[in-house]
Amino acid sequence: QKEVEQDPGPLSVPEGAIVSLNCTYSNSAFQYFMWYRQYSRKGPELLMYTYSSGNKEDGRFTAQVDKSSKYISLFIRDSQPSDSATYLCAMSAYPQAGTALIFGKGTTLSVSS
Amino acid sequence: DAGVTQSPTHLIKTRGQQVTLRCSPKSGHDTVSWYQQALGQGPQFIFQYYEEEERQRGNFPDRFSGHQFPNYSSELNVNALLLGDSALYLCASSADSEQYFGPGTRLTVT
Numbered sequence: 001q002k003e004v005e006q007d008p009g010p011l012s013v014p015e016g017a018i019v020s021l022n023c024t025y026s027n028s029a030f031q032y033f034m035w036y037r038q039y040s041r042k043g044p045e046l047l048m049y050t051y052s053s054g055n056k057e058d059g060r061f062t063a064q065v066d067k068s069s070k071y072i073s074l075f076i077r078d079s080q081p082s083d084s085a086t087y088l089c090a091m092s093a094y095p096q097a098g099t100a101l102i103f104g105k106g107t108t109l110s111v112s113s
Numbered sequence: 114d115a116g117v118t119q120s121p122t123h124l125i126k127t128r129g130q131q132v133t134l135r136c137s138p139k140s141g142h143d144t145v146s147w148y149q150q151a152l153g154q155g156p157q158f159i160f161q162y163y164e165e166e167e168r169q170r171g172n173f174p175d176r177f178s179g180h181q182f183p184n185y186s187s188e189l190n191v192n193a194l195l196l197g198d199s200a201l202y203l204c205a206s207s208a209d210s211e212q213y214f215g216p217g218t219r220l221t222v223t
Binding site for chain 1: 117119142143144145146148153154155156157158161162163168169171201203205206207208209210211212213214215216217219
């Protein structure tokens, strides 16, 4: 079993839809959770960073962590064609700078206008 | 403020050759981590450099080595290239728990 599981999709939605992206993990030591967005042939861009369980909102994006279920989610409201990208979840057990991040495979999202 | 920069953008090498990739961290960041991203996969951690020393290493062979310079920039060296080393190599810089990635170097081994 991989440490982090993420459905690769692809996921196709119409513009304006609410998108739900999810990851599950097996290592209970993970406490720091991130979502990155990666456009084709580019580097990942940090979208959200959360610590432990709970919700965090930033504009159209909401990150949710449920440590009891080992499940994290990213919600995108009012999705736009510019949101079309691959979304990677990542997590770590430690907060130190540069510590190893464990990534999911990424979910490819396509938003049509 | 320039973000993380990497060079070169693309590189084509032959099996058995050696390659050096370069990374300049975001201003104010002193820690550099390197990741390998194969096609259709998430990035995999190679190693981390802080204060010019390798502080943490992932499950990669000794063919992968690195260096950090006093100005915090870093190099990744890969010796005896294999076809399986073809990937996007990403550099991430950080000063705290958030890591910011560069655009990557796409390495093709033929």
